Amino acid sequence: MGQKVHPKGLRLGIIYNWNSRWFFSNKKLYRESLISDVMIRDLLMKKLAYASVTQIDIERAINKITLIIYSVKPGMIIGRGGKGLEEIKKYISPYLKKNDKNKELKVDIKIEQVKKPYLNAYYVAQSIAEKLVRNFPHRSVVHNAMDKVMEAGAKGVKVQLGGRIAGAEISRREKYFQGTIPTSTIREDIDFASFPALTKSGYVGVKVWICR
Numbered sequence: 001m002g003q004k005v006h007p008k009g010l011r012l013g014i015i016y017n018w019n020s021r022w023f024f025s026n027k028k029l030y031r032e033s034l035i036s037d038v039m040i041r042d043l044l045m046k047k048l049a050y051a052s053v054t055q056i057d058i059e060r061a062i063n064k065i066t067l068i069i070y071s072v073k074p075g076m077i078i079g080r081g082g083k084g085l086e087e088i089k090k091y092i093s094p095y096l097k098k099n100d101k102n103k104e105l106k107v108d109i110k111i112e113q114v115k116k117p118y119l120n121a122y123y124v125a126q127s128i129a130e131k132l133v134r135n136f137p138h139r140s141v142v143h144n145a146m147d148k149v150m151e152a153g154a155k156g157v158k159v160q161l162g163g164r165i166a167g168a169e170i171s172r173r174e175k176y177f178q179g180t181i182p183t184s185t186i187r188e189d190i191d192f193a194s195f196p197a198l199t200k201s202g203y204v205g206v207k208v209w210i211c212r
Helices: 007-011 027-047 074-078 080-095 121-133 138-151
Strands: 053-060 064-071 106-113 156-163 172-179 190-199 202-211
Touching (some): 007 190, 027 053, 064 074, 121 138, 121 156, 138 156, 138 172
Antiparallel strands (some): 156 172
16 A cells, blocks of 8 residues: 555545645646646746755645745744745746736735654755765665754654766666555555656655654
């Protein structure tokens, strides 16, 4: 079961909430808002990668859109006197879909700090991928990351690498475990993320499961 089901999708509405929270009965507006959310999330994840952003939640009301950005280094996003927040508003304004009456949406941005970054699967996957790109030995990178996750108080962690690991001729998959990862127990808080690492010999996919 752990092979086939997305750990977060399985627990949506039970443990986890949706990353986009809004409802429109107008089908056209629903479609446009969904596409807009995907584009905004992708753009901001790339633009704010330096601040280790792990998640972006989007809430929409009739005339307002709220972005909740979870970051390991929130100060780097906010900037001096909130200058960074104004830049983000300008950056995403072309991608915001107008409401029913074709009025501009008011943008509200909230920054939340990720207090324990090593209990966040996206942050761990990103940090492993960055080291693989810089040609660090993959086994020591993965074991160091798993040790830090367990020290942060996790019940278990699983890491999977897939691709031409360490520049091998043939691609393969390697799995590493520590502790317990019950993939099909719905009440367990399992955080999951995948992140691509573009190495000299091609992409290596990094997947991380953390049982919190």
